[in-house]
Amino acid sequence: MTDTNESATSAGASAPDERTPAETRRNTPGGGVRPAADAIEPSAPDEFGLVQAWWGDGKGKTTASLGMAFRAVGHGYRVHLLQFMKGGADSVEDVRGEYNTIAAVPGISYENTGHYGWHGMRDGSDEDDHRAKARGAMARAEELLAAAADADLTEPLPLDADPEAGVHLLVLDEVLYAVDQGLIDENDVLGLVESKPGNLELVLTGSHTEPTYLLNAADLVTEVRKVKHPFDAGIRARKGTEY
Template structure:
């Protein structure tokens, strides 16, 4: 072992010495003020699918993380117009409103397509098509913008975003409200530096495997819904 090796690895490590060897030197970082910035390595396509809880939660976590670095983020939700078990204003909407650089839209229709909850399936279809058109508009705006530069945090999303979350778009395909080709065409139009996050679907979106850079299955082992526990405020909405 060289002198350099021995100096970097204590012979008798203690909690204090171990903390000193971490990247942060054992010091808890303090939060910086959020200033507009541009990501250096964005431009991948992510897909989150599966029958487990956490797909939207994971995508929102990435959205807040990116916004915390000053990147411009937009969340566009398909099929989440609400139900009798979910309040119209959800926790993420309140949180998004308090963070600069992140915005959201909900294009869903009341109820859930195919669940016989009294909602109009034709209206679900129309809302899904409208959401797709809105996604295409935002992607086109990103293609026209310079995503290597900071973007105004309060600018309209069609003026450019660094990260776009299309929540439940994959479930809209699974339900037959959109076609696989609709999503693939959207990916073809996505500019080089736009990070695109797609969520939804209990069925594996095999049509994305050649185009997506990250595909994650969120698998259910157990879910409170199976025990009759409905959506809870602060965890599901």
């Protein structure tokens, strides 16, 4: 039996440890070709309409939702991010890196309705204000879902239009955590899911507790589990990674 490497070498190709960088790239699945980036033009998704829930005690729930948001925007879909309870602690600046990026990229917008500070963490913030802001965020989410229901989501939407004109993907960040903290009710979230128009992709994040009430209602449920976190070693939120 002839060794594959010997056969390739005898045919004139370099052995793996002798390949040039260009030869190595040519042997990758993409053939070493770097895909060109297209200009972002308004478009409409063919297969949106699912409900996603991202929960767990690990870092990465908001990060994952933002990754999907920017991926969708890259295809020309209209995206909006509505954040519940994203005020943060005193180690986090009020302007996060994603806000600056969103402002620079067409097709995506955001709102932060959260109180600066975290409910239940004894940071001196007004607990009643936390509850009022969470209820306000819920009312805003209902408005956005109603607007999406009125829009034709099978068609491209203007990238610079207000979210009231409809969006293809809506991220409700930390909404599940607001349920955990008793600021809103799980039935409120189920009501949002039930009122979702068929072509809207709805992404819900937050919660360290499994949102069992969503297991039948959601199409994708992902647990982001902590194995190790720098916070446990006393390392606070870092600019550029956590905010």
